[in-house]
Amino acid sequence: MINLPIAAYLHIPFCRRRCFYCDFPISVVGDRLRGDQSGMIRQYVDAICQEIAATPVLGPALQTVFFGGGTPSLLSPNQLDRILQTLDRRFGIAATAEISIEMDPASFDRSQAIATRQLGFNRVSIGAQAFQDGLLERCGRTHRRADIDRAVADLRAAGFENLSLDLISGLPEQTLADWQASLEAAIALEPTHLSAYDLVLEPETVFGKRYQPGDRPLPADEQTAVMYRLAHRTLEAAGFEHYEISNYARSGFQCRHNRVYWQDQSFYGFGVGATSALQGQRFGRPRRRADYFIWLETPGAIAAACAPVTSDPADALAETLMLGLRLAEGLDWTALEQPFGAEILRSLQPVIQRYQQAGWLQWQGDRLSLTQPEGMLFSNQVLASLFERLEAIATV
Template sequence: MDSGDVSGDVSIAPSVQGSDRFPAPDAAYVHIPFCRRRCFYCDFPISVVGDTRRGENSGAIAQYVTQLCTEIRRTPNLGTPLQTIFFGGGTPSLLAVEQLETVLTVLKQQFGLAANAEISMEMDPGTFDLAHVQGYHACGVNRISLGVQAFQAELLQACGRTHQPDDIPIAVEQVRRAGIDNLSLDLISGLPHQTLEQWTFSLEQAIALTPQHLSVYDLIVEPGTAFARRYKPGDKPLPSDTLTAEMYRLAQQTLSTAGFQHYEISNYAKPGYGCRHNLRYWENRAYYGFGMGAASYMQGQRFSRPRTRREYFEWLEAGMPMDDPVATEGDRLLDRLILGLRLANGLSLTTLEQEFGHDTVAQILTTLKPYEERGWVACQLNQHLRLSDPDGFLFSNTILAALFEQFSDD
């Protein structure tokens, strides 16, 4: 084993069972923060290691894996084996196979793992070879999310990506040769200088690679990023709101025609291939979070870890204090609405009424009435509240802002 050896003198916290009100987590998100460089749109908590470093030759990655395993061992087992594990980042495909195996071993020892668990790993083209992906698969990884983003070299360069278009089919072939048959591709629309023709080409190229899943994200210019220093939202060379809306509608039409189900505002899947892990987020279910900047949701409480390696290590040394404010009923309601309305199936009004009361549900429906009249919101006969596709999803920020104004405790 590498520096993340599972031996050590860290004691394991005693098990604490979940309750009927707050079921035990059965999912774990693991943050691997390392990247070759920071993409120009990225505001995630990452550490840049350069183009020549990866888990096999990076002391920083080895040290992080050791500390990550310490956090996992110290986290109480709340009583339910893991059904899903998601390695996100960052670029988890910079891990050595032995390092991934170490983390998975500690997770299994601490929480248990269901026989049919979904184990997902984010990977970037050009950051791994066939031996790596074969090793990850042998460790248990059975779902890959490949960060493609675009199929044009000029767009990849414009957003700071390290791979080239030719790396994409090679990466897909390596995933397939390793025996992994659950593949997702990520694409971004609304990039600087991006045209509708380029977006059409990217969608067609992605479909031709026959993935089981596609995530289609609209660029958000986040504060503090390189893009935020260069561009203001709505200004050229960023596409106009009208053009990005056309890109969204085109994706919905093109992918639906190709047999993908639009099951979440930004996600499409062939039947049976929706991401089981991410569905836990959108269904507002509990999950463990591990690593620098990771968020967890346990026993009705959300908690985020420090966003730099130094602060994360100091937090571990301090005993992992969790001092986020207690969630109010208004917080819990907004979480349920904001997350659940991302799903094509929407939210059960019966369940909302059982948890928050008849008057609250009536107030929700009153707040959403203007948007229902525009065709953006639908209340089905089976008492499911959902946003329409594509227009309700396109204007989701407007709809959610109205709900936030109505129900926020602040």
């Protein structure tokens, strides 16, 4: 569905080292280089500003901006400010915009936290991942439990009210007691938002090469399912709303930027490996910096990434289902009739009825949603069946 872009994602591909579970497009800079000290980072800031300035303006002022990575907090305040100013000059940033940045707990001090807040950032996502030093070390993380506590204190002192913490379940040698302790420690820091992700073994990562799914020391699938249910029960009891498969928020603090993705809205993407969704086209930029720089200098490349295209209806519906069913409120089924047609929606009813009977899908008026927590836990199975049905229809 084509709509006007109201959000921008900026990929900052620099980390001190690569975590053992990470397959994101990043460049490792080591423990000493950062921001203005690094020619590599300075060159990249020039490039991403060039891309922003050359991108067609296709919508109103931005309502959300998200600096992800990588470790955006390795950039200096001046570099962050330069990117923000370039965005504002090109597209405009609404006065009420949510402006988020991912920050590694060991990558900044209080003075940098204050400077970041003064630039206009009003939401921080902290990559805590776990509260056990041994688990953090086994994941290749540079920070420890004390760094998480200090980072939150520094961000609070800087005036940040909207703080999110990331946690990962299913880590090697992680026990149910570890996971419970991490959930309780995270709650004690009083964030407004929590993301609880299950470890995914990507083939080219250290973990992907070291472990096979289901093998020890990874927790068994049954154990990770217990961890998922435990997170749901513990966080909801603490006053968090389970509003998306992996995300929980206090009232009024759902991530506005991520909701743009899940509601299948348009957004700009900038930088290495970033994806944009503009005028019906999803476009992923090159994942290597050298290739990104070449792409950036290729005549017509940026315009082509923003050109309108017409998607196959079955593919477009699959995308809408995959994104919209992640949200607790699910999808307004009647609103899908106009863009996709009633016939294709009726053809999905046997699959929907099967998972209603299993207790994984539910109707709430005209809205179809996954049940909590079981439907969300088995969402991949539900979506795979819906996709298979759509593929069968498309080949008839």
